[in-house]
Amino acid sequence: MGMNEPLNRKLRMALVGGGQGSFIGRVHSIAACLDNRAVLTAGALSSNPERAKASAPDYGIEDTRAYTSYQEMLEAELKLPADERIDFVSIATPNHVHFEVAEAAVKAGFNVVCDKPMTYDLAQAEQLLETVQSSDVVFALSHNYTGYPMIRQAREMILSGELGEINAIRSQYIQGWLVEAMEHQESKQAAWRTDPSKSGAAGAFGDIATHAYNLGRFMTGLLPDQVSCHLKTFVDGRRLDDYGTAIITYENGALGSVTASQITHGRENDFEIEIDGTKGSLKWRQENPNEMIVRHNGKPHQIYTRDPKAAHINAMGRAACRIPAGHPEAFFEAFANVYNAAFDDMAKRACGETFERRDSVYTNCYDGVEGMFFIQQCVASSQENAAWVPLRHEAARK
Numbered sequence: 478m479g480m481n482e483p484l485n486r487k488l489r490m491a492l493v494g495g496g497q498g499s500f501i502g503r504v505h506s507i508a509a510c511l512d513n514r515a516v517l518t519a520g521a522l523s524s525n526p527e528r529a530k531a532s533a534p535d536y537g538i539e540d541t542r543a544y545t546s547y548q549e550m551l552e553a554e555l556k557l558p559a560d561e562r563i564d565f566v567s568i569a570t571p572n573h574v575h576f577e578v579a580e581a582a583v584k585a586g587f588n589v590v591c592d593k594p595m596t597y598d599l600a601q602a603e604q605l606l607e608t609v610q611s612s613d614v615v616f617a618l619s620h621n622y623t624g625y626p627m628i629r630q631a632r633e634m635i636l637s638g639e640l641g642e643i644n645a646i647r648s649q650y651i652q653g654w655l656v657e658a659m660e661h662q663e664s665k666q667a668a669w670r671t672d673p674s675k676s677g678a679a680g681a682f683g684d685i686a687t688h689a690y691n692l693g694r695f696m697t698g699l700l701p702d703q704v705s706c707h708l709k710t711f712v713d714g715r716r717l718d719d720y721g722t723a724i725i726t727y728e729n730g731a732l733g734s735v736t737a738s739q740i741t742h743g744r745e746n747d748f749e750i751e752i753d754g755t756k757g758s759l760k761w762r763q764e765n766p767n768e769m770i771v772r773h774n775g776k777p778h779q780i781y782t783r784d785p786k787a788a789h790i791n792a793m794g795r796a797a798c799r800i801p802a803g804h805p806e807a808f809f810e811a812f813a814n815v816y817n818a819a820f821d822d823m824a825k826r827a828c829g830e831t832f833e834r835r836d837s838v839y840t841n842c843y844d845g846v847e848g849m850f851f852i853q854q855c856v857a858s859s860q861e862n863a864a865w866v867p868l869r870h871e872a873a874r875k
């Protein structure tokens with residue numbers, strides 16, 4: 478993949494979030510640097526200024542580039558010579574902070590990799606899309622499940638018609654870690670996820686159903702029409718949903734379902750998706766991500782394994798692999814594949830070349846608006862006893 482051709486240098490990364498005791502910021506730093514195409518150069522790592530500074534050595538960030546806020550970081554980085562300044566900002570803060578950081582970074586001319594859900598609410602997402610559209614930056618959204626080799630394989634198979642017309646998408650994202658009120662047990666991850674002022678209008682549906690919905694869209698390209706959703710809160714006193722099911726109609730007549738749970742005993746990060754076509758069906762499960770099952774009536778079930786040398790692995794699947802078959806690749810590598818696709822465009826932008834902004838391989842700002850619309854409409858439907866509500870968002874269509 479070269480060193481970010483035609484730029485031929487590493488991209489300089491800044492991380493917002495990821496301070497001591499946090500979760501996904503560390504994953505961003507590992508994924509972005511996995512292929513030696515980026516170097517973590519600067520950070521505003523925590524909402525707490527002292528912890529922001531104290532966390533910097535854990536990442537090898539020099540003290541002069543360890544900032545106490547993202548505002549300070551953007552201002553200081555803009556004053557640096559262009560050959561020292563950061564190229565992109567990765568946002569790994571709780572949901573309610575994404576918009577202000579992303580908007581400021583884009584306006585300052587920096588590329589952005591933002592975690593999901595893209596913003597706190599739909600209005601912010603629509604505003605951010607406008608800002609991104611009126612800029613020339615690369616904006617990637619880390620729906621990391623789109624980066625798995627078997628998912629890329631499936632996408633190419635589906636888009637080339639191997640499964641025929643798509644009739645159904647069933648996805649379920651099942652966890653159990655919130656079956657107790659972890660928000661009252663010093664879990665800061667649980668605390669903000671169950672707080673409507675930080676998480677947004679939905680709990681489990683904002684946190685994980687957005688991944689499940691996005692993956693079905695990514696794999697099939699089907700355009701949504703309507704949604705009917707029922708959200709529930711099972712844990713006493715919790716202010717947001719911890720379980721829900723949505724039924725989705727697609728414009729081609731297909732039906733989809735998304736179930737998300739955070740209250741299922743013993744289920745860890747059990748995300749699986751099945752797709753039914755008129756010529757075949759397939760199933761993938763993120764806890765066993767190097768395999769995918771493809772089925773045809775009357776034939777033995779086919780287990781596809783992640784084997785970059787195998788003839789049946791297509792170009793998309795092969796390009797997403799790093800090591801030979803049988804050596805498991807998983808979360809970090811898939812995350813890195815989203816970064817890699819964004820890096821291709823960041824390198825092009827830095828060299829004044831054009832790049833595709835709507836139909837990019839990496840999930841982007843349009844997917845982010847769709848995700849926020851999905852959350853908003855699921856909540857609206859649930860409040861009306863699972864009434865059907867529209868799921869077409871014209872500005873976000875891709």
Ligand SMILES: NC(=O)c1ccc[n+]([C@@H]2O[C@H](COP(=O)([O-])OP(=O)(O)OC[C@H]3O[C@@H](n4cnc5c(N)ncnc54)[C@H](O)[C@@H]3O)[C@@H](O)[C@H]2O)c1
Pocket residue numbers: 493494495496497498499500501502521522523524525546547569570571572574592593594619620621665666669684
């Ligand atoms: N893509 C995925 O698979 C995935 C997985 C987990 C989390 N996420 C998303 O990542 C985000 C973070 O989740 P988490 O579980 O890592 O949360 P976390 O609570 O573990 O970490 C959040 C970090 O952000 C910092 N922060 C908060 N406000 C800040 C500010 N103004 N400036 C700088 N830093 C600030 C906190 O101090 C903390 O270090 C959320 O949006 C979440 O939905 C995505």
